[in-house]
Amino acid sequence: MTSDRRFPVRLDLKKGAVDMSHGSGGRAMAQLIGELFQRYLDHELLTLGNDQALFTPPPGRLVMSTDGHVISPLFFPGGDIGSLAVHGTINDVAMSGARPLYLAAGFILEEGFPLGDLARIVESMAQAANAAGVPVVTGDTKVVERGKGDGVFITTTGIGVVPEGILISGDRAEPGDVILVSGSMGDHGVAILSKRENLGFETEIRSDSAALHELVAAMIAAVPDIHCLRDPTRGGLATTLNELAHQSGVGMQIREDAIPVRSEVAAACELLGLDPLYVANEGKLIAICPPDQAERLLAAMRAHPLGAESAIIGEVVEDPHRFVQMETGFGGSRIVDWLAGEQLPRIC
C-alpha cells in the first residue's frame, strides 16, 4: 500500500476502534475506506473512489437481490458475518439460475467496535468474493453511537445475468415434480447456536456457508428445465418448502428418512428441543424439477463438491390447502408447518 500524506498516522488495526468520526464523511472516514475497505476489497471499480460502480451490463436478463446481515456471534465455526454476507447474496442471485456479476456492500458500524475485528471481517469478505469470482465494486459506511448497533451490520446487494432460455421461479412447482436437496440440513444454525455465549455446547459442526452459483451452473447445464431453486436459510427446509408450496399453489409430500441430517446436528437439536428441518442453512439449496429429469439432476448435483450429499426427498402433489406433509421416520405422518415466531429451546 502506498503511503497517503493525508493520513500521517496509520489506522491502528490492532488496538483501534470505530469512532463517530469514521462515519462523518471527513478525513477519518476516507482513511477507514482507504486503509481498510479498499485494501482488502481490492477491485478497480472500488478503488476508483466513486460513489457508484460504472460497468457495461452483458446481454440478457439482469437479476438483482439484496440482503441484510445481522448475526450473533459475528465469528463462528466455518465463517463470519463477512463471508456470510458475500455467500448469502451470491446465492440469492444464483437461485434464479443467474451468473452473479458484482456485489455492493453497506456497513453499519457501532462506535467502539474494534478495527481489528472489522479488518478480519472485511478480509474474509474479500476472500469469499475472490474465491467466488464476484467482486465487491461499491459500498457505503455509516457509524452509529455505542449501544445503537450490534457491532457490525452488513447489507449486500448482488447483480447477475440469467442465461437465455432459463426460467426458474418459486411459482413453477407442478404436481408430479421431484424435490431435491443439495446436502445435510441445519449445519449453519447449529454451528451458530454452539457459539452463543449463553448456550455454548461442544460440537464439531461447522457452518455450511458457501457460494452456490457454480453448483447451480452445473445443474442448469445438466437440466435446463429446473422449475424452482431456493436456498433454505432462515426457517430452514420446512419454511422454504412452505414458501414454494404457497407460491406454486401445490402441496408437497416429503420423507423424513430421505432428508440428510448429520447425527451431530440431530443430537444438538434433540438436546435443545429444536427441529433440524427449521434450522438455518447457508450453503444448501432446494431444487424442484420434472420427474423425468430428477435422476440426471441428482447426478449433476452429486458430481459437484457442494452437492456431494444431494438427495431426492419427496414430490410435489396436488393440494388446494398447500400443505407440506411428511412421512415420519417413525412410520406416522404429519404436517410440516410454517415456523411460527422464532424456534426456541424448550423449558423442560
Add this chain to the structure above:
Amino acid sequence: MKYIDEFRDKGLARRLAETIAAEAHPGRDYRLMEFCGGHTHAIFRYGVQHLMPPNLRFIHGPGCPVCVLPMARIDHAIALATQHAVTLCTYGDLMRVPASERKSLLKAKADGADIRMIYSTQDVLRIARDNPDRQVVFFAIGFETTTPPTAVAVKTARAEGLTNFSVFCNHVLTPSALQTILSTAGPDGVQLDGILGPSHVSTLIGSRPYRFVAEQFGVPVVIAGFEPLDVMQSALMLVRQLNEGRCEVENQYTRAVSEEGNRKAQDLIEEVFRIRPEFEWRGLGFLPNSALALADAYADLDAEQRFPVEIAPAKEIKGCECPAILRGVKTPTECKLFGNPCTPDNPMGSCMVSSEGACAAYWSYGRFRATSTQPPALMLD
C-alpha cells in the same frame, strides 16, 4: 443417535401397533390422558395417533407449564418490569403468551421494558453480576423438573451475596392438578380410562406420588417416557391393565425413574421452597397445595415480596376454550377461535403459544386430517 434412534424404530412401532390393535377389545373405548405436553408433542410429531386402533384415543392433559400459567401471572410479570423497572428474565416460551388486553412480554419489551430471554438460570445470575446497579428478576416457571435449577440459582445468589437478584416464582406441582382433573371427571367432565404419567417429573419425585390416582380414583397410571415408542409401549401397558381389570401405577420409563425419585433434588427443593396454600392454574382454577414459593429463609429473594405491584383483574379472551382444553373436556378443534383467528402466529390463548400446547400441536402437525383432500395413507396398510 444412540439412545434416541432405538426409541423411534419404525419396525418396532409397527409391531407394537399390531399388538395394541390385537389386544384392544373392539367393544370398548380406551381414553388415555397424556398429562404432559411433551407426550402431546411426541404423539403429533411422530403421528402416533395414526398408529392406534380407532377406539384408543389420546386426550391431551394440562401438562405444559406455559399453558397452565394464568393470565394474571403474566400481567404481574409485566407490572414488575414496568412499575419497578426491573430487568425481567425468562424462558423464550413465555414471551408470546397473551396477557390481558392482548399484551405479552414480547410487546412489553417492544414498548421499552427491560425483558430478556434466557436459556438457563445461570444466564440470570450472570446478568445480575454484570449489572449491579439493576434489579434482576427471574420469572421462574415449570413443573417439578425445572425447580431444582431455580433452587440452585437461589442458593448461589445467597452464597455470592447478590443483592440485586430475586425470583418471581411460578413453579407448580403436578399431583394436585391430576387430583383436580380426576375429581371433576365423569359425565360432565372428562371421561378417562387411564393416565400416561409425566416421566421427567417422576425422575424427580418418583412414581409413588401418583399412587392416589389408582387407589383413590381407580384409574391406572403408567409413567411414560417421551419418545414415541415410550408412548406406544405405555399405551399397551394401560390397555393390558384395563383388559385385566388391574389398576396400578406402573413404570415404563425405568431407565430414569424409580419409585423414590431423586432424594437429593427433593431435599434441595424442600430447603429453598415452601408450598403455597393455593395457586391459580389456567383452566383448573385455584388449587390447594399446587405451587411453590420461596421458603421463609429465602424470602428476601422473593420478587413478590420485594416488589409489590398493583394489577387489575385479568381479562380472559372471550371465546377462548383453553381452560376446557386443558382439562381434556374439549379438543382444540371444538374451540371457535381455533385457526381463525387463533394460530401460532396470532395466539389468542396459551395452548396455541407453547410448542407443547395441545392447540399448537393440532394446528402445526395435525390440521390436515380435518381439511386435506388427500389424507396420507396409513403406514400400517
